[in-house]
Amino acid sequence: MDFMPFFFDLKGRTCLFVGGGSIATRKARLIAKAGARLITVSPYMTDEMKALVEKSQGECFFREFEESDIDLASIIICATDDKDVNRKVSELAQAKDIPVNVVDAPDLCSIITPAIVDRSPIMIAISSGGEAPMQIRQIRSRLEVMFPSAYGTLAKIASKFRPEVKQKLKPGDQQLRFWEKVFNGPIAEKAYSGRLDEAEQAIRSLLTLAEQESITNKTLAGEVYLVGGGPGDPDLLTFKALRLMQQADVVLHDRLVSDGVLNLVRRDAERIYVGKRRADHAVPQQNINQLLVDLAKEGKRVLRLKGGDPFIFGRGGEEIELLAENNIPFQVVPGITAASGCAAYSGIPLTHRDHAQSVRFITGHTKSGDIDLPWESLMDPHQTLVFYMGLTNLEAICSELIEQGRDAGTPAALVEKGTTPDQRVLVGTLKNLPDIIKEKDVHAPTLLIIGGVVSLHDSLDWFSA
Ligand code: SAH
Numbered sequence: 001m002d003f004m005p006f007f008f009d010l011k012g013r014t015c016l017f018v019g020g021g022s023i024a025t026r027k028a029r030l031i032a033k034a035g036a037r038l039i040t041v042s043p044y045m046t047d048e049m050k051a052l053v054e055k056s057q058g059e060c061f062f063r064e065f066e067e068s069d070i071d072l073a074s075i076i077i078c079a080t081d082d083k084d085v086n087r088k089v090s091e092l093a094q095a096k097d098i099p100v101n102v103v104d105a106p107d108l109c110s111i112i113t114p115a116i117v118d119r120s121p122i123m124i125a126i127s128s129g130g131e132a133p134m135q136i137r138q139i140r141s142r143l144e145v146m147f148p149s150a151y152g153t154l155a156k157i158a159s160k161f162r163p164e165v166k167q168k169l170k171p172g173d174q175q176l177r178f179w180e181k182v183f184n185g186p187i188a189e190k191a192y193s194g195r196l197d198e199a200e201q202a203i204r205s206l207l208t209l210a211e212q213e214s215i216t217n218k219t220l221a222g223e224v225y226l227v228g229g230g231p232g233d234p235d236l237l238t239f240k241a242l243r244l245m246q247q248a249d250v251v252l253h254d255r256l257v258s259d260g261v262l263n264l265v266r267r268d269a270e271r272i273y274v275g276k277r278r279a280d281h282a283v284p285q286q287n288i289n290q291l292l293v294d295l296a297k298e299g300k301r302v303l304r305l306k307g308g309d310p311f312i313f314g315r316g317g318e319e320i321e322l323l324a325e326n327n328i329p330f331q332v333v334p335g336i337t338a339a340s341g342c343a344a345y346s347g348i349p350l351t352h353r354d355h356a357q358s359v360r361f362i363t364g365h366t367k368s369g370d371i372d373l374p375w376e377s378l379m380d381p382h383q384t385l386v387f388y389m390g391l392t393n394l395e396a397i398c399s400e401l402i403e404q405g406r407d408a409g410t411p412a413a414l415v416e417k418g419t420t421p422d423q424r425v426l427v428g429t430l431k432n433l434p435d436i437i438k439e440k441d442v443h444a445p446t447l448l449i450i451g452g453v454v455s456l457h458d459s460l461d462w463f464s465a
Contacts, residue, residue, distance in 0.1 A: 002129045003112055008075070011035035014058070016073030018065050018089050020045030023103055024079035027113065028052050031077065039072050041065050042080070067092060075111070079103040106130035115140045119152035121159070145239050146246070154191040154199070158182055161203055168211050178210040184247065185301065186223050186329045193331075222296035224323055226316050228309040228335015229253075233345075233419040234260035236336045244333065248303035250295055252288065256307025256445060258420060265303065285315060289322040296328045307445075309337040313363055313388045337361075339386045342418030342447045346425045347460030355452035356384040364390025364397055364448065371396050375404040384451035391446045395434040401450070402430050411454035415447045423464065427457055 015031050017024050020042035028038055028049055038058040040049055045060060053060050061069075065085055070076070070092045078089040078100065090108035093100035102108035106129060114125035115136045124143055128136050158179070169175045182188065182203055190199040225244040230236040237245075242264060245251075250270040253262060265271070272291070275282020283291070288304075295302045310316030310332060323330045339361055343350045350359040358380070364387040366372060371393045378385055378401065390397055394414070402408045408431040416424040428436045430450065 003127065005114065005125055005127070007123065013037065013075065014039055014073045016041065016069060016076045017079070018042065018076065018085065019079035020049045021079065022046060024077065025049045027077050027079065027103065032056050041069050065089060070096060070098065074098065076100040077103070117143045117147065119147055122152050122155050145242060148192045148243060150192045150194065153196065154183070154188055157191060157196065157200055157203065161207065165207065168207065174210060178206065181206055189223070189331060222299045222328060224292050224296050224302045224304060224328060224330040225333065226304045226310045226320055226330060227306065227333040229257045229261045229305050229307055230336040231308055231338045231341030231419045232258040232417065234258065234264055236341060236419065237261065237264070238333060238335070241333050241335065245303060245305070247301060249300040251303040251305055252291065253305045254307070257305050265305070285318060289319050292319060293322055293326050293328060296323070309335045312337045312361060338388060338418060338445065338447050342415040343449065345419045345423060345463040346413065346415050346457055347462055348413060348449055348453050348457050350384050350386070350453060352453050352456065355382070357382050359384040359386060361386050361388065363388050364393045371400070375400060379405050381407065384449065384453050387448035390448040391442065391444060394437060394448060397448065398430045398434055406430060410450060411452060412448065412450045413454045413457060414442065415449065416442055417445065418447060425457060425461070425464065427454060
């Protein structure tokens with residue numbers, strides 16, 4: 001171990017900055033946040049540095065560093081571009097045992113500043129002693145995702161209850177079970193979404209239950225997360241989706257969810273495939289709805305993972321109606337819908353000032369099998385049409401649009417397996433797209449985009465290039 005981590009209380013202490021450029025300013029921002037008074041010595045200073053110093057009721061000295069400056073502070077940060085000055089500051093400080101950090105020169109430092117993830121009062125500090133900065137960056141960004149920004153808020157609320165819990169619950173098992181319920185499940189989720197009063201109230205009721213020794217496995221734990229998994233590329237998941245995926249006990253998924261996305265679900269979560277292809281509903285919708293209720297009632301954190309966005313042709317509404325009726329807590333997390341994903345990854349903007357002022361999402365699949373749509377409302381040449389589930393009826397859709405009055409030369413594209421490495425974009429017009437498709441071996445899922453915007457694909461296609 002080259003450096004021992006400590007957490008330093010800087011409130012009321014003075015920190016000397018030698019150097020006032022952008023690197024020094026970056027550090028000063030953090031040091032000021034920790035409550036230190038700043039003194040900066042430098043012929044030049046950024047405006048932000050000046051403001052930080054002023055706010056901390058410190059002092060700016062617009063001149064070169066002088067030896068006697070060392071005595072001004074209880075900690076020194078040096079960030080000048082003059083190597084000799086940096087070395088001198090380090091030597092003087094170390095001779096007097098004043099902690100010193102010279103930016104980007106680990107051998108001149110007696111203290112180093114870690115990368116931090118700030119969830120005050122929780123602080124996560126990571127360091128490699130300067131040896132692996134890229135990996136430190138990666139670790140940090142992963143941690144940023146794992147812990148929601150309101151993670152610290154929950155810690156603050158919980159700490160209010162700590163004395164009472166110590167007094168009312170037996171140490172060991174009883175206290176442990178109580179805190180486990182607070183930090184995993186609906187109470188934590190309330191705090192993360194900013195419903196702090198509700199979270200506090202729930203902790204209070206839980207404490208009463210715990211006192212009566214009536215916390216069971218079923219108390220509070222059961223809830224459902226209806227999560228949009230996006231169109232395929234796992235990088236398109238939201239932070240919240242990923243976090244809930246990592247804490248679920250059981251996941252219900254269907255065919256549209258890509259393997260890459262599914263791989264990010266907590267490894268030991270139970271997986272239930274509930275199918276869903278156009279004509280093959282492995283588990284009938286009603287049973288899925290009921291299964292969500294039953295699993296939550298067993299006390300499980302249930303992840304209902306859907307392709308794209310759960311509220312766009314995803315039956316998300318139907319699935320949560322029964323939950324609401326049964327008073328089961330649930331959350332809905334939006335995902336990137338196929339239209340957005342396919343449009344972005346095929347370089348077809350859905351609206352564009354020269355081509356389309358509006359966009360319409362339409363289902364190309366109907367219960368009865370024949371395609372019965374309000375065609376007259378689809379005639380505006382400046383509206384982009386996006387058909388979900390349109391492959392089977394593609395020929396009918398194109399010919400009906402022409403028959404009802406849209407120009408046969410209107411550009412149209414079929415995006416196959418959008419956002420995945422297998423994405424393919426077949427481009428034509430309303431008139432010839434059906435024939436183009438017949439020649440290719442096309443596989444679901446596919447999305448049909450119609451309108452002038454499709455003409456931009458040629459020049460804006462960045463993904464397959
Ligand atoms: N809730 C989903 C849509 C479900 S309907 C969403 O918001 O995206 C299923 C249809 O979505 C498919 O028939 C197909 O038309 C479209 N789709 C979903 N993922 C797709 C993808 N990666 N590429 C092309 N189309 C996709």
